[in-house]
Amino acid sequence: MKAHPVTIVWFRHDLRLDDNPALLAAAARGVIVPLFIFAPAEESPWEPGAASRWWLHHSLEKLAAALEKSGTPLLLRHGPSLDALQKIAQQCDATHVVWNRRYEPAVIKRDTLIKQTLLASGLICESFNGGLLFEPTQVATKEGKPYQVFTPFWRTLLKCDEPAEPFPKPKTLSAPAALAAAHKKNPTLDALGLLPNPDWAGRMRSIWRPGEVGAAARLAAFVQKPLFAYGNERDRPDREGTSSLSPHLHFGELSPRRIWHAVREQVGGKPAAQITGDAEVYLRELGWREFANHLLYHFPHTAAAPLRADYARFPWVNDPVGLRAWQRGRMGFPIVDAGMRQLWSLGWMHNRVRMIVASFLVKDLRVSWLEGARWFWDTLVDADLAANTLGWQWAAGCGADAAPYFRIFNPTSQGKKFDPHGEYVRQWVPELTKLSAADIHAPAESLPQTLAAAGIELGQDYPEPIVDHAVARQRALESLKCVSNGKRS
């Protein structure tokens, strides 16, 4: 090895300085060359969507500023990743390359190849776990197999040692002389073309604060108060009862270990297995994130195909008009339309409403879950392949749980139950503002004079329901019967 080690820190979905094992290892060894490579084609067919790219732009901006301040400016390059890594290694005379692992099938494949090639060329490569509480292989059944049901997965996870304590930020960072010259060759951030044109991100800017500082602030605010009412409030789309940490987690602006231990500390530092109530409900959500990654890792085909193979027989309907209306929030079911419009506007949708709109697309319209997954992928700032796949397959009933097939959400009763005053609907479907809480979730069932008084002509100001839910429900049950009948024959 050369006398002075120079380590390339390849940033990916770990856009932070705090609790960053790859960065810390590099800094401990000597000088570092921080690098981000934009190579969307390498993640095909799940290249980052429009909302994700918007987030990524701002997150990179923040990371670059933080690194600049530390005297180690961030290098920015276009893919292919291997070419960029080799070139930078040569220019900066690097001896090591480090990164924190990602677990999407296409990325694993790419990283494996890159690692082999770099090793063969004499570079030392090290990868770290910076994105999960445990590696996807660490939690396994007694037979050593992957879990396919959440609850036993979670019990086993809790029996493991606590996830490692988060690492601090490196105290100091220093760069090799060659970094300055390489940095001069950076394209501008704008040149990556991540920002939308025309600019539709106005509402997103108003509520999100991408970057490590924004993530830490959001976590601090969450564990201060909403955490202690999480169990019930998380189901209320009209309130701010969720953590809203998902986009920060996806881009690694915040580590799950940092969240885990912040929650534990907030309830007195007990072992996680002894935590009950609201904090436990929230920790379970981190457990679901782990489970989603566990599943995608062990069943990599599920991003595109159902985990339960018999569902390949489900008679999905090709309905571009219905799909389009769903995407635009014009279904005539207020809670569904509100959710879809919130998504379009903020790049985010409340979790309870995600389940409702997903059930509606998949069960009422019988449009394939993959169409829904693709739309979410493009529009969510927190679009995450593992979570998106799990969520959609769960909604479609073809995923990793044997939930009863007859679980079909009723959009009207869900609306009444979880948005009891209609405030969520009023916020996102302003044409219904004047309807009372009693009428707002089912305008088509309201009396003509009620609608008239609210200034609504159905079909004109607000759509007629696209389906009769009771009929659509029966149709879905029939179609689902095909799946199990087909199996028996």
Next chain:
DNA sequence: TTTTGAGTTGTTCGA
């Protein structure tokens, strides 16, 4: 190997 208990998030119907 076989058996057994259990499985995120629901809806509808009828007493």
Next chain:
DNA sequence: GTCGAACAACTCAAA
């Protein structure tokens, strides 16, 4: 209005 039962059958995980 409230409450419990029915809605099927299957797969998973562990004993």
